[in-house]
Amino acid sequence: MAADFRFGQERLSGLVWGDPDAVDTLCLHGWLDNAASFHHLAPELSSGNIVAVDLPGHGHSAWKPEGSGYAIWGYTRALHALVSNFSQPVQLVAHSMGGSAALCLAAAFPEFVRSLVLLDSPGPIITPENRIAGQLREGVEAASKVRPSRVFSSQDEAIAARRKATPQLSEEALKLIVERNLKSTPEGYQWTTDPHLRQASELRLTEAQVEHLMRSVTCPVLSIRAENGLMPASFFELRMKYLQNVESVVLPGHHHFHLEPDTVAAIADQINGFHNGG
DSSP states (O other): OEEEEEETTEEEEEEEESOTTSOOEEEEOOTTOOGGGGTTTGGGOTTOOEEEEOOTTSTTSOOOOTTOOOOGGGGHHHHHHHHHTSSSOEEEEEETHHHHHHHHHHHHOGGGEEEEEEESOOOOOBOOGGGHHHHHHHHHHHHTTOOOOOEESSHHHHHHHHHHHOTTSOHHHHHHHHHHTEEEETTEEEEOSOGGGGSOOSOOBOHHHHHHHHHTOOSOEEEEEEEEOSSOHHHHHHHHTTOSSEEEEEEEEETTGGGOHHHHHHHHHHHHHHHTTO
16 A cells, blocks of 8 residues: 655655554665565565655655755654654664665664664665765765756666666566656656765765664664675674674575565565564
């Protein structure tokens, strides 16, 4: 079921499984994806009352104001407003960039987060301290180069374009993501995602800041790394040592393994066992 969540100037769109008035699980997608990435996983979760949102600038959710940027900590305000309206602390299930946003929320507002599942997500991308000035320059200069998203003559053409970026995705998974990221225009089909999402960041966290952030997460964490994911195992091992209470497992599949019917069952089993205490 589709749903909109409004609070002040913020508006997040999403998908709901179960009772929207008794949400116990919140799912957060990765960069340039959307809530539809949980199409197969959400129905397999035992928690029952689940919301998957389109993060700001993605899917059907509103874009951030011009000049606001999409720094990873910038999602915290909207997510805090969202979970503040739920009747109970949530279980977060988050993929890739969504996992980084979830870590920010769990660290800053632990009272709203009961547990956290990271799906092939070792935490935020960093900028080394000796690259801060250069990163700032790149981000500022990139802002003037942002252009409107291209227009496609058909949905199939848009799917073909997304396939070039994520060739490991099955046709079914591609279609799920692309259809929710498209809007119809008089000229054809255009991405609903904010073009500024592709812009270089003006600033990122340093590794020391990421360590502090992750050490501030007090809830139990389950990290599920994809065997054929984007980051090496050694990097995951380093980052997971920052967490106070983490269980780490590795499952077959690529970075978007939670989107694929042949790998989603094993992921759901791990999450359900974690949520049910073993």
